Amino acid sequence: MEQKYIPSKYMPPKYIPKSSLKAWLAKVKDDGRHIYAPVTENGKTNFKRVKSVDEISMEHIQTAQSAKGAVFPRTEKLFSYAGGQQGDVALQDYNPNDIPDTVVFGLHPCDAAAFKSLSGIFSWGAKDRPFDERMKRVTLVGVSCGRSDVFCFCTSVGGHPGSAEGSDILLTAVGNDGYLVEIITDRGQALVEKGADLFEAAAAGVSKEEHLASVPVRFSVEEVQRKMAGSFEDDIWKKQSARCIGCGACAFVCPACACFDIQENAKGNGAGDRIRCWDSCGFSLFTLHTSGHNPRSVQSQRWRQRLLHKLCYMPDRLSVRGCTGCGRCSRACPVDMNLAEHLKEFERLKV
C-alpha cells in the first residue's frame, strides 16, 4: 500500500498522546466551537453535538449516519417571509450569523472525502450560500481507520483508510497510546494551536501504514464506470433492483448524497420559512410531474439514476465521484442492497 500523505506546509507530522486528546478537544470546545463527534447510544453510534468531550466514542467501525449534516442539515431554513399574500411581503434573508464555528471530530477518511463530493454539487455554477457559509465554519478532524468491515470499500473508489483527502487534520492511532497528527490545512493548524503544548514532535520514522485497516480492492472503478456508462438500457438495473423496496435509507446515510426538496413551513398570518430538506432519488414521487407523468416511474430507473449519478454523471460533470466507499448504504439497507457487490457485477458485464 502506498503511503498517502498530502503534501502540507505543516509537515512533518506531530504526535498527541491519547491522554491529551480530550484535553485538546476540551480547549477547542471552550473556545466556543460546537463539536460534532461520534457518540454511542443504544448500540448505535452517530455524530452528535457533544456537551462534554467525554461522550465521544472511538470504538465504532462506522457511524450509522455520515457527518454531512454539519454542512447540509436534514432540514434547513433558506429564508423567511412575513406579510404573506396581503400585498406587502417582507423577506428576511438567510442569516449566516446563526451558524456556529464547528469541528467535526472523528470522521473517517471516506466521510472527509465526501465533503469534496458535496462541494462539487453545491458549487456547480450558482453558489449555494447556506452550504458555503457552513463549509467556511467547519473544521474536519479525521481519524484513520484501524478497523474495517465487510461493507467497507474505500480503496475501490480511490480512497484509503489513511487518506487525508478532505480532512483539515488527520489523526492515526499509532499503537495504544497516541495518535500521529497530520496537519493538512491552515484551518487545521489553527485548531492545533488551541492546545499547541499538548502536541509533540512525532518520533522519527513512525509510519501510519502498519496501523491502518486492510481494505481489499474489490473492483476497478474505471472499468465499472466505463461499463456502467454504456449500460443504460441493460437488464442489469432491473435484476439488481428487484428486491429494492424504494426507501430513502441509502441516500440519507450516504455522505455524498445531496438531493433535496424545497418546502414551505407556513406559520399562519402570511408568515413562514422556505426550507430545504433531504430527499432521495429512490422515492417514487421524486420526479413525478403534476400531470401524472413520471420520467423515472419504476424502481429500476431510480436505482439506475442513483448509481449513474454517483459513478458517471458526477465524475463527468463535476470531476468528483459521488461515492467514497463508506459502505453505509449497504449497512443501512433493509434488504441488503450491497453496493460494492452490485458495482462489481458491472465489471463483469459485457458491453
Added chain:
Amino acid sequence: MNELRSKVKELLGSKEIDLFVGYEQGTRLPRPLIAASAEEADRLIFDENCTGNLAVYLTRRELAGGKKVGIAASYYAMRSISRLLDENQLREGMVKVFGLTPDGGLKLLDAIADVKQHLQEASAPSRQVEDEWVKEIEDMPPAERWKFWTGELSKCFKCYACRAACPMCYCTKCIVEVNRPQWIQPWAATMSNVEWQISRVMHMAGRCADCGACGAACPLGLPVHIIAHKMAEMVRQNFGEPTEKGNVLSTFNPNDEENFIW
C-alpha cells in the same frame, strides 16, 4: 433447501408461477431474492433464520402485478398474506405460499384457507422482547414516556424505510405525500416525525401483522415496531382477531365501545 429449489424450478418450468419471492444468503443475514429462472432458484435458501417479511413484494405492481407468485413465508408473512387477501390486494390462486414446519420441513399452502389454517395451528413466534419494551415504556410516567418517544423520534430523518418494509403500506400515495391539504409536514423535525409515526400506526389498526419489519428496517434503529406492536395488542384486546369481514380501521360498528379513547 434442495427440496425448495427443485420445487420452485418445477413451478417456474411448468409456468405455474412466474416468479418466486424467497431468500438467498446475503452479506451477513438472509436477504430477499426474486427468482424468475432456474439459475436464480438455485440460490434460494429457507430456514429459521429467514424471518424478513417477504409479503411486502406481493403488492409491488411493477414486480408482481398480474403475475403468479410463489413466496417463502415466515409465520408473520403468512399473517400479512392473509390480511392482504382480506383487503382484496391479492387474488386467490395467484399466490403459492411455502411455509416451514416446526422441524424445518417445507409446507406448500396452495389455497388461502390453508394459510389461515396454518396460522391457527402453528404457534406465533415469541414477541417477548417487544412485550418487555411495551411494559418498560408503560411503566414510565407520561412526561418521561413523552421524553422517550420524542427523544427517539427526533432522530428520524424520514427515509420511510419503515413504510417501505411494511406489506400493509401498499398505498401508491401515502398520507405524508398528500399536500392538498398538507396533513403532515414532509421534512424531518421532531413533531412532524411524531405525527408521521402516529399516522402510520393509526393506519395499521387491526391490519398490522406485528411482524416487526418496520423496526428492523429502520437504519437508525428506532423502535418504531414497538408502537405497532402495542397497537396490534390493543386492537386484539378490544376487538378480537380481524376477520375477512374487515378490520378495525376500515369497518364501522355502531356497537364499538369508545372507552379505549382517552
Added chain:
Amino acid sequence: MADNIYLPYLATIEKITQEAPGVKTFRLKFKDEEVARSFEFKAGQFGEYSAFGEGECTFCIASSPTRKGYIECTFREAGKVTSALARLEEGQTMGFRGPYGNTFPMDEWKGKSLLFIAGGIALPPMRCVIWNALDTRSSYKDINILYGAKSVADLVYKHELKEWEERTDVNLLTTVDPGGETPEWKGQVGFVPAVLEKMNPASENTIAVVCGPPVMIKFTFPVLDKLGFKPENIYTTLENRMKCGVGKCGRCNVGSKYVCKDGPVFSRAQLEALPAEY
C-alpha cells in the same frame, strides 16, 4: 438575491388574464426598482415562482425579452402551488427566482424562416420566442405558426392569436381536436401532426420549434422528417420536475444533462443523444 440563490425577487401582479378554463397569465413587475431596471433574460429561459405560504413552481417566462419592464407567466391550475397562485389577485405580491436555463439560439437563426408548432398549454414557452421574432421581424424570413388545442375554449392568448391572424408578416394556422370545435369555429379541425402535414411548410433554411404534450411531439417529429427538417433544425423545450432550478436538487436530469442548466431548450439532435428519461 446576488448572495442567496434561493431568495426570490418580490414582484407585484400587475395584470391577470384568464386565458382558458384554469389557465391564467400574470404580468409581474419587480418591486425593487433597481431589479426592475436591470433584469434581463433571453427567450426560452424559465423561473421559479413563489406563492408565499404554499411554495414554488417552475415555468417558463412567457413574455418576450424585447418587452421591457415586466415579465409574464402563463400557468394551468394543477397542483398545490399553481392553485395558490391562481387565488392571487391583481396588486398582490409573489416571488420570482431566475432567469434560469439556456436559451433558444435566436442569433443563429437570423436570416432563416421560422416554423412554430405548439399544442395546448405549451404555447407560453413559444409565445416568448414568437414575440421576440416579431419584435425583431427584419431578422427573419417567413414566420409560420401552427397552434392546436383540445377545444376552442382551451386556446390560450386568444387576443394575440387574433392579432397574429391579422398581421400580414406572420401566417397563423389554428386547429382544435375533432369534437372541440364550436359552430362559429373557422380554423382547422384535427390533430396537430395531421394539420402540419396538410400545411406542408417548406423546410429549406427553416427552423422548426415544437412545444406540446409528449404525445403531440412524438407524432409531430416524423411529419417534420417527412417534410425534410434535419434534427439539428428542430428545437423543443423539456419540462422535468424541478425544485432548485440551478442544478443541485437532483430531479430534472436526463442522463447526465440537467434540464435546468443544459436545457430547457434542446435541439432534436441533442434530444436523440439523450436517454429516454423525460
